[in-house]
Amino acid sequence: MGDTTAVRVVRDDREPLVIIDSVNKHYGDLHVLNDINTQVGRGEVVVVLGPSGSGKSTLCRAINRLETIDSGTISIDGQPLPEEGNGLATLRADVGMVFQQFNLFAHKSILQNVTLGPMKVRGLSRKDAEEKAMALLERVGIANQAQKLPSQLSGGQQQRVAIARSLAMDPKLILLDEPTSALDPEMINEVLDVMIGLANDGMTMLVVTHEMGFARRAADRIIFMADGQIVEEATPEQFFTDPKTSRSQDFLSKILGH
Ligand SMILES: Nc1ncnc2c1ncn2[C@@H]1O[C@H](COP(=O)(O)OP(=O)(O)OP(=O)(O)O)[C@@H](O)[C@H]1O
Numbered sequence: 001m002g003d004t005t006a007v008r009v010v011r012d013d014r015e016p017l018v019i020i021d022s023v024n025k026h027y028g029d030l031h032v033l034n035d036i037n038t039q040v041g042r043g044e045v046v047v048v049l050g051p052s053g054s055g056k057s058t059l060c061r062a063i064n065r066l067e068t069i070d071s072g073t074i075s076i077d078g079q080p081l082p083e084e085g086n087g088l089a090t091l092r093a094d095v096g097m098v099f100q101q102f103n104l105f106a107h108k109s110i111l112q113n114v115t116l117g118p119m120k121v122r123g124l125s126r127k128d129a130e131e132k133a134m135a136l137l138e139r140v141g142i143a144n145q146a147q148k149l150p151s152q153l154s155g156g157q158q159q160r161v162a163i164a165r166s167l168a169m170d171p172k173l174i175l176l177d178e179p180t181s182a183l184d185p186e187m188i189n190e191v192l193d194v195m196i197g198l199a200n201d202g203m204t205m206l207v208v209t210h211e212m213g214f215a216r217r218a219a220d221r222i223i224f225m226a227d228g229q230i231v232e233e234a235t236p237e238q239f240f241t242d243p244k245t246s247r248s249q250d251f252l253s254k255i256l257g258h
Contacts, residue, residue: 014041017173017204018063023072025058032058033069034228040173043202047215047236050225051251056208059225060177063206064095077172093121096166096174100181102158104150110137110161111146117169129168136164140194156187160194173204180211192218212255216240224248 018040025033032055040046048056061067063074065081074081076095104113114133118124124132137143140160142153150158159179166174176195180188192214199205199218209215215222215236222239224232226247232239243249 014044016040017042017044017077018206019073019075020059020063021073021075023059023062023069023074025062025067025069030228032228033062036072036230038223038230038233040204040206041220043204044220045199045203045205045207045218046221046223047219048206048208048223048225049210049215049239049251050231054225055228056225057177060097060175060206060208063173064097064175066097093117093169094172096169096171098159098162098166098174098176098179100178102150102155102162102182104158104161104165106150109147109149110142110153113150113161114165114168117165121169133164133168136167137161139167139197140164141190154187155183156190159183159187159191163191163194163198167198173206174198176205176207176209178208178210180209210255212240224251226251 016039020036020038023033023036024031036059048059050056058067062069063076105116108116111130111133114136115126115129118129118132119126134143134146137146140163142157142160142164145153145157150161153161163174163179179195180191183191188211192211195205195207195214196218207214207219219236222232222234222236223230224234224239224243224247232243232245232248234244239248240252243252
């Protein structure tokens with residue numbers, strides 16, 4: 001068995017936006033989230049690392065209410081998540097989500113993919129939604145592809161559209177769950193660059209990724225999970241140069257090959 005107590009090297013003094021308090025979740029006998037306690041500060045970029053199956057995605061999805069939790073609370077900007085129900089009906093419109101598989105509407109244009117949320121959920125006129133969408137598509141470098149269908153774009157371009165779509169809802173926070181894992185290697189950097197731009201602009205982000213370069217460069221804090229627990233929280237510099245637990249050391253030696 002590994003360590004039982006989480007090592008917390010950092011706790012910065014930002015005002016918390018997301019508060020995760022004593023969260024537990026099981027899938028049958030599997031304790032997939034085991035007493036998770038942490039916070040995400042306003043404007044903070046948190047990168048969640050950990051071996052496969054450690055509960056990273058489940059944590060991400062629980063924050064957005066895509067998954068129910070068995071106990072504990074998750075609040076965002078002072079608002080607790082609803083206790084009942086899961087799935088699209090209870091999804092929070094103020095939390096953006098970017099998935100591994102872009103999840104764009106295949107039969108809608110890039111522009112329509114980005115305007116849909118602002119029109120349907122936020123009640124913007126088509127003109128206002130399109131103006132906003134074009135500015136966001138410009139920001140992610142896709143404005144000249146606005147009339148195309150998703151299938152006409154590369155994976156990296158589609159993921160940048162997915163990021164623009166999440167921004168179009170003016171989220172307080174964006175969750176990105178392995179946003180580059182489905183991409184060909186040459187397209188990974190174009191998506192990471194957009195993410196780094198968002199981080200520099202002060203967007204609050206929680207990112208599950210295997211991209212250690214991004215974690216080192218863009219994260220304010222690393223959360224390292226194993227077996228459903230937060231085992232270590234640290235700044236990237238602390239985590240990558242001086243991991244404090246045997247499980248984080250094992251993880252890093254496997255992934256970085258030393
Ligand atoms: N819907 C489900 N039903 C049953 N078990 C599940 C379900 N979703 C996830 N699991 C299990 O929960 C555990 C944690 O899964 P999760 O996807 O959160 O891990 P992860 O750390 O994101 O892994 P990876 O890096 O491989 O994506 C895994 O053992 C997984 O098989």
